[in-house]
Amino acid sequence: MGVVNVTPDSFSDGGNWFAPEAGVERGRALAAAGADIVDVGGESTRPGASAVDEAEECRRILPVVTALAEDGILVSVDTRHPGVLAAALAAGAGIANDVSALTADPASLHLVAETGASAVLVHMQGTPETMQDDPRYEDVVEDVFVFLAGRVTACQAVGISPDRLAVDPGYGFGKTLEHNLALLRGLERFCALGCTVALGVSRKGSLGRISGEPDPKRRIPESLAAGLFALDRGVRLLRVHDVDETRRALAVWEALRHV
Numbered sequence: 309m310g311v312v313n314v315t316p317d318s319f320s321d322g323g324n325w326f327a328p329e330a331g332v333e334r335g336r337a338l339a340a341a342g343a344d345i346v347d348v349g350g351e352s353t354r355p356g357a358s359a360v361d362e363a364e365e366c367r368r369i370l371p372v373v374t375a376l377a378e379d380g381i382l383v384s385v386d387t388r389h390p391g392v393l394a395a396a397l398a399a400g401a402g403i404a405n406d407v408s409a410l411t412a413d414p415a416s417l418h419l420v421a422e423t424g425a426s427a428v429l430v431h432m433q434g435t436p437e438t439m440q441d442d443p444r445y446e447d448v449v450e451d452v453f454v455f456l457a458g459r460v461t462a463c464q465a466v467g468i469s470p471d472r473l474a475v476d477p478g479y480g481f482g483k484t485l486e487h488n489l490a491l492l493r494g495l496e497r498f499c500a501l502g503c504t505v506a507l508g509v510s511r512k513g514s515l516g517r518i519s520g521e522p523d524p525k526r527r528i529p530e531s532l533a534a535g536l537f538a539l540d541r542g543v544r545l546l547r548v549h550d551v552d553e554t555r556r557a558l559a560v561w562e563a564l565r566h567v
Contacts, residue, residue, distance in 0.1 A: 349386030433482025
């Protein structure tokens with residue numbers, strides 16, 4: 309899953325793809341580099357980010373979603389707002405990638421059910437504005453597992469089958485560094501939910517705290533190391549900024565697995 313942030317304030321590439329033409333070009337380049345899905349977002353969910361008005365979010369992403377979908381690219385829309393989700397699905401998106409796991413507004417859950425779309429259910433403690441204030445868990449792996457299990461059950465209750473779902477433990481969304489590392493080590497637990505397990509570690513700040521690299525754009529080695537570690541523990545959908553580098557790393561990883 310290649311990332312296109314049509315935002316002025318995303319943590320690693322805010323402003324780079326803000327113009328619709330730039331977003332479309334970026335999405336096409338990611339698909340050409342080997343992205344199976346292009347994930348388009350118009351609202352930053354970095355720690356401390358403020359919510360964006362639905363009309364503004366639509367203005368940002370719909371030209372990009374429309375153009376990429378018309379190219380035959382599988383598009384996911386990174387939003388927690390049902391009005392934006394409805395417009396993006398109508399424009400050709402096929403997947404809802406929701407950091408609230410379809411809890412921010414019940415309408416999103418029903419939209420996915422009624423349209424036949426797929427969904428990525430992401431765990432987040434709090435909201436982007438507050439999630440890093442003081443995150444706490446009794447047992448982060450089990451707490452996140454229970455939450456995601458409940459969301460899978462809620463989806464099934466409205467007719468969304470597990471084969472249309474991916475679960476994402478939400479690395480960096482309301483977690484300390486210790487929480488994030490525990491989640492990575494415990495990723496196999498989430499395979500028991502019967503859905504694709506997804507993960508977004510690309511360029512994350514906690515990886516930079518481990519390696520000492522302050523520049524998000526220079527964290528490709530850290531992202532690849534964490535991503536390959538995750539694949540060995542059952543993750544099958546990686547959300548990344550650097551598709552070409554990830555594809556090349558995957559080629560080696562897959563060759564070694566089949567020796």
